[in-house]
Amino acid sequence: MSHENILELFERLTLLEKANERAIAQAHSLQAVQLVALHYLARCNRFSDTPAAVTEYLSATKGTVSQSLIQLEKKGMVTKVQDPEDKRVSHLKLTSLGRSLVKQTNQLALLDQALGGLDCEEKAALESLLRKTLIELQNTHKHAMFGPCSQCKHLQKSKGGHLCGLTKEPLYESDLVQICREYTHP
Amino acid sequence: MSHENILELFERLTLLEKANERAIAQAHSLQAVQLVALHYLARCNRFSDTPAAVTEYLSATKGTVSQSLIQLEKKGMVTKVQDPEDKRVSHLKLTSLGRSLVKQTNQLALLDQALGGLDCEEKAALESLLRKTLIELQNTHKHAMFGPCSQCKHLQKSKGGHLCGLTKEPLYESDLVQICREYTHP
DNA sequence: GGTTTTTGGTATCGACTCGATACTTGTAAC
DNA sequence: GTTACAAGTATCGAGTCGATACCAAAAACC
Numbered sequence: 001m002s003h004e005n006i007l008e009l010f011e012r013l014t015l016l017e018k019a020n021e022r023a024i025a026q027a028h029s030l031q032a033v034q035l036v037a038l039h040y041l042a043r044c045n046r047f048s049d050t051p052a053a054v055t056e057y058l059s060a061t062k063g064t065v066s067q068s069l070i071q072l073e074k075k076g077m078v079t080k081v082q083d084p085e086d087k088r089v090s091h092l093k094l095t096s097l098g099r100s101l102v103k104q105t106n107q108l109a110l111l112d113q114a115l116g117g118l119d120c121e122e123k124a125a126l127e128s129l130l131r132k133t134l135i136e137l138q139n140t141h142k143h144a145m146f147g148p149c150s151q152c153k154h155l156q157k158s159k160g161g162h163l164c165g166l167t168k169e170p171l172y173e174s175d176l177v178q179i180c181r182e183y184t185h186p
Numbered sequence: 187m188s189h190e191n192i193l194e195l196f197e198r199l200t201l202l203e204k205a206n207e208r209a210i211a212q213a214h215s216l217q218a219v220q221l222v223a224l225h226y227l228a229r230c231n232r233f234s235d236t237p238a239a240v241t242e243y244l245s246a247t248k249g250t251v252s253q254s255l256i257q258l259e260k261k262g263m264v265t266k267v268q269d270p271e272d273k274r275v276s277h278l279k280l281t282s283l284g285r286s287l288v289k290q291t292n293q294l295a296l297l298d299q300a301l302g303g304l305d306c307e308e309k310a311a312l313e314s315l316l317r318k319t320l321i322e323l324q325n326t327h328k329h330a331m332f333g334p335c336s337q338c339k340h341l342q343k344s345k346g347g348h349l350c351g352l353t354k355e356p357l358y359e360s361d362l363v364q365i366c367r368e369y370t371h372p
Numbered sequence: 373g374g375t376t377t378t379t380g381g382t383a384t385c386g387a388c389t390c391g392a393t394a395c396t397t398g399t400a401a402c
Numbered sequence: 403g404t405t406a407c408a409a410g411t412a413t414c415g416a417g418t419c420g421a422t423a424c425c426a427a428a429a430a431c432c
Contacts, residue, residue, distance in 0.1 A: 015245055051411095067412090086409085088399070116322070117322035127191050132303065274426070
């Protein structure tokens with residue numbers, strides 16, 4: 001009748017996953033937060049690769065995130081590129097070292113391995129249930145959701161391609177699958 | 187085809203929930219970890235209310251957990267009671283202050299609110315999928331699982347009641363719904 | 373029965389996170 | 403042009419975390 005069981009399961013999964021994340025990060029001389037940020041940067045689009053976006057994604061404060069990003073830069077995982085239009089913002093690009101680290105650690109998530117035990121139908125069901133929960137959560141609170149442009153409310157078709165209704169910028173194929181900080185459910 | 191979407195959704199939910207946890211904890215002058223520990227202690231059985239069990243649950247090191255528990259004790263949320271049989275172990279009992287805090291913060295989980303948007307069938311489906319995932323995870327790695335005695339492999343019936351096959355101790359009604367560190371899936 | 377090993381728990385140290393505040397610089401609003 | 407605001411950095415104190423060392427009680431061993 002209540003949600004207690006789900007909450008417990010979720011918390012348990014979360015704790016195990018978190019511990020695993022820490023272990024993996026440590027194996028590469030990184031902090032857990034830094035690894036999460038790195039994975040985020042590897043799959044966000046070019047509107048969402050700024051320190052501010054990472055801050056929003058991690059739900060942390062900009063001071064903290066700034067420091068973590070400086071660490072990542074020191075370790076040669078990312079480089080900062082100043083935005084040509086707005087000189088205040090910088091874009092974070094993964095170096096080849098950063099990209100290879102992401103690749104190495106991609107399949108190490110405990111969850112990823114555990115999900116191998118589900119068949120396709122179950123995975124689809126789980127995905128849609130989780131998505132529904134997340135959307136519900138976004139409705140009650142006003143948090144950024146960070147989804148792919150391809151499923152976003154702001155996606156528009158233009159001659160021969162796509163367009164973001166918010167920024168009016170063209171979206172190419174590669175943009176569509178990446179996640180964006182402005183994602184809104186239709 | 188792959189699990190990427192599920193992993194993303196899961197990570198997003200986790201990050202939001204974590205941020206929320208921090209905020210709630212801070213509102214009560216606690217650390218997030220301390221609040222999680224407190225909630226754990228509120229629903230574990232009498233075999234699982236020791237510092238070692240909390241350590242296992244949080245997947246942290248005993249040194250760290252020891253400090254967190256000392257903080258909780260200082261703040262009057264829990265009290266330590268030495269085990270009469272094994273003088274090394276201490277049991278952590280919630281004070282009335284601790285219990286009331288747990289009650290206050292119980293319904294504040296973002297997830298809890300978001301799950302309100304699912305109907306009963308969906309919730310049941312989500313629960314069983316998450317459980318299957320967790321069991322799968324336990325099979326590949328050997329982590330403690332922390333489930334309720336009522337669903338445990340070690341549960342045995344005895345004359346007029348139940349019994350834990352591992353410790354041979356009697357289990358009363360109230361024990362059955364609480365979570366135990368020795369939980370094993372049948 | 374006495375020695376060794378293991379286990380539960382604490383104490384302490386350094387590296388790091390995190391939040392808060394203050395600050396700089398660039399952009400937008402009026 | 404002045405003011406407000408936004409992006410990002412710097413810094414400080416409180417606290418987490420992992421590692422190590424340590425103590426005491428229990429268990430295993432001979």
